[in-house]
Amino acid sequence: MLTLFHYPVFAGCRFIRLAFGEYGEDLALIEEKPWARRKEFLTLNPAATLPVLLAEGDIPVIGAPVIAEYVDETRGIMKREKRLFAENPMDRAEIRRLMSWYLEKMENDVTRHLVRERVLKPLIPGAEGGGSPDSSAIRAARANIRQHMKYTNYLAGTRNWLSGSRLSYADLAAAGAISVLDYLGEISWSDYPAAKDWYVRVKSRPSFRTVLNDRIRGLPPVSHYADLDF
Helix, strand or coil: CEEEEECCCCHHHHHHHHHHHHCCCCEEEEECCHHHCCHHHHHHCCCCCCCEEECHHHCEEECHHHHHHHHHHHCHHHCHHHCCCCCCHHHHHHHHHHHHHHHHHHHHHHHHHHHHHHHHCCCCCHHHCCCCCCHHHHHHHHHHHHHHHHHHHHHHHHCCECCECCCCHHHHHHHHHHHHHHHCCCCCHHHCHHHHHHHHHHHCCHHHHHHHCCCECCECCCCCCCCCCC
8 A cells, every 4th residue: 555645735635635536546644744844754755845655665756746647657547538647648738737727826826825824823833833824815815716716617617527528637636726725615606606516526526535534623624515515
């Protein structure tokens, strides 16, 4: 069994868990607090970032996009119609573009700021970067949510899945990020009906079950978080 170092409300970590879940492969999960800069973890990844996959031979594979490529080359290529990357190069390019949109652009515009201010700062000791949430950072992140959800609503309303006709890494990357915001109650779903329908389909998949069980100490999820139809 492979081992994933993760943190429950990091979008990239959720994305990789969903990918392994879609392929029906179990992962041993180790919850890592990267701000603590644990010595043993730094030997695996001196950058102290997540996720980190301990692959065959206990070799670390670092970063969600890199892990996704590794999983495709070692598992996905044998899955045929269930493969989370496309065979066509242009379709693969679109999947990669959307992965970057949700795991980089949305992360930098919205997700990491809300996670840092609302989830991490109350948990982290002051000496390690914790403290009171920055209300201006929260306001700025919230102002950016609408752009990303409108785009998701457009994609979901014009395609069967976000990158095209089949479920792909694009959907799982988007779901990883959006599920974090949903946990925090930051999305007004009534404004984005096509995105909501898409998200219901994704969160109803068996791969999502463990993600829906995630809980953060002192911060319960919004009431509809685990509901498959809300």
